[in-house]
Amino acid sequence: MRSYSITEWTVEPGKPIEEVEEYLLLQGFSSYAVEFESKRTLVKLYTDDELFINDLLIHTDSKILSKKTTCSEQWYKYLSKKPFELVKGVWIDPSGRMISDEKVVIKMTPSAAFGTGDHPTTKLAARFLAKHLKESCPVLDVGCGSGILGILAKLLGASSVLCVDIDDMALEVAHFFAEGNAVSVEFKKSDLLSNVSGVYDIVVANIVTPVLMKLIDQLECVTNNSTVIFSGITKKEKPVIIEALRKRGLSLLEEEELNSWVALVIKTL
Numbered sequence: 489m490r491s492y493s494i495t496e497w498t499v500e501p502g503k504p505i506e507e508v509e510e511y512l513l514l515q516g517f518s519s520y521a522v523e524f525e526s527k528r529t530l531v532k533l534y535t536d537d538e539l540f541i542n543d544l545l546i547h548t549d550s551k552i553l554s555k556k557t558t559c560s561e562q563w564y565k566y567l568s569k570k571p572f573e574l575v576k577g578v579w580i581d582p583s584g585r586m587i588s589d590e591k592v593v594i595k596m597t598p599s600a601a602f603g604t605g606d607h608p609t610t611k612l613a614a615r616f617l618a619k620h621l622k623e624s625c626p627v628l629d630v631g632c633g634s635g636i637l638g639i640l641a642k643l644l645g646a647s648s649v650l651c652v653d654i655d656d657m658a659l660e661v662a663h664f665f666a667e668g669n670a671v672s673v674e675f676k677k678s679d680l681l682s683n684v685s686g687v688y689d690i691v692v693a694n695i696v697t698p699v700l701m702k703l704i705d706q707l708e709c710v711t712n713n714s715t716v717i718f719s720g721i722t723k724k725e726k727p728v729i730i731e732a733l734r735k736r737g738l739s740l741l742e743e744e745e746l747n748s749w750v751a752l753v754i755k756t757l
Contacts, residue, residue: 496558497533497541502549505529506722506748511547513696515540519657534558572606575618578640580606592643595668596636612744612751613637613694613719618644620715620753625689628652628710630680630703635662635673637692642671650688652678681706687714694719697729704732711756715741719751726750 501508505522508531512520519534533541544550571581578592617637621627623645629638632651642649651673653659659675666673678684680703688710693703700718707716721729733740733754741753
């Protein structure tokens with residue numbers, strides 16, 4: 489990937505990290521990393537936009553701990569060197585050194601914008617993807633981020649996978665990880681489904697609730713008796729999503745909660 493310099497801001501939020509992440513994603517900002525320490529949670533942000541940082545401080549009651557110039561190569565660091573099981577039989581290897589003939593291994597070195605799949609919303613989406621994906625079915629990943637769900641879908645036997653995102657950096661990182669894991673995944677820049685055609689057996693979207701609400705109104709364009717997986721929903725936002733699905737005549741098949749985050753499985757018409 490290309491290399492460039494950028495400002496790294498380390499801030500300590502005054503609000504719960506879920507609220508901070510929701511604010512960042514609502515602003516369309518994904519170039520950040522969350523670091524959990526024993527007594528506090530820190531957020532590292534990568535941007536030269538000082539006005540954006542000032543707005544963040546106000547909205548999240550955060551304070552700046554440090555500011556420095558860094559380069560893109562330094563974004564790729566080992567936040568955790570220990571591999572972990574994402575779903576049964578599929579392991580995430582942040583170090584890139586795990587070798588196994590018995591396990592499916594996805595190599596995902598953390599970046600400033602994306603972690604390695606250990607966030608609750610990713611775990612929930614991955615669990616449902618593994619449960620509902622049948623071999624040789626096409627999969628659409630909306631708001632793909634690092635591309636981990638699309639990579640997982642391909643490794644689980646999807647016939648084809650299309651990953652879309654509105655963010656250029658997300659697509660660049662996702663393409664990098666797909667190549668590193670030797671999987672064939674198509675990537676396309678798209679604001680939700682604006683640049684997507686075709687019908688998919690499974691649609692997965694791990695994004696914030698306001699964006700999921702917009703996606704609900706577009707689902708009929710790419711689904712036909714399809715399974716849709718929504719993740720990135722907080723407990724308090726779940727009723728809003730459920731009501732929007734009801735109004736569209738969409739059936740809720742199941743749901744699961746992890747650390748105050750909720751994922752839903754929906755059946756379309």
